[in-house]
Amino acid sequence: LRRRVLRGEQTLLGIAALAADEVQVVVAGAIVAGGRVLAARRSAPASLAGRWELPGGKVDPGESDAAALTRELREELGVEVEVGEQIGPDVALGPRRVLRCLRARLLDPTRPIEPTEHDQVRWLTADELDEPDWLDADDELLPHLRTALAAR
């Protein structure tokens, strides 16, 4: 964890000094299909409602990042995914919390997305990535997402 955190921005230096079990990882999925990435609009809490994110959530104690993302995407979107590599660096969310974006491949791309917590979802091309009002941490990942979209 320390090495991965150190690859990130300067704001992460404080987090890098913490033990792995002192850092809360929030995983987010870059679900890429047909040259587009799935963005989801939050409906809660009120302070974040209306802003867009890569869907995901907190990793539970003892849970792997991949297991957490698989669980969150099943709960929030009704999809089954295979989790791939990290995209971009860890982004600081707070003094003890980071956002970690992982590629997620839909096992059944024909199955419709059924959001249970988001009030809207949208498939974005690389050219459309700047359009949504992203959460701050997700916004920092956009250059890396653009590269990931160009790669396939």
Ligand code: DCP
């Ligand atoms: N977050 C973010 N970008 C994302 C996903 C999450 O900045 N792509 C932030 C928003 C929240 C925090 O991470 O402040 C935790 O996200 P969630 O509320 O989505 O996580 P959970 O679903 O695990 O929360 P809970 O179990 O409380 O519902």
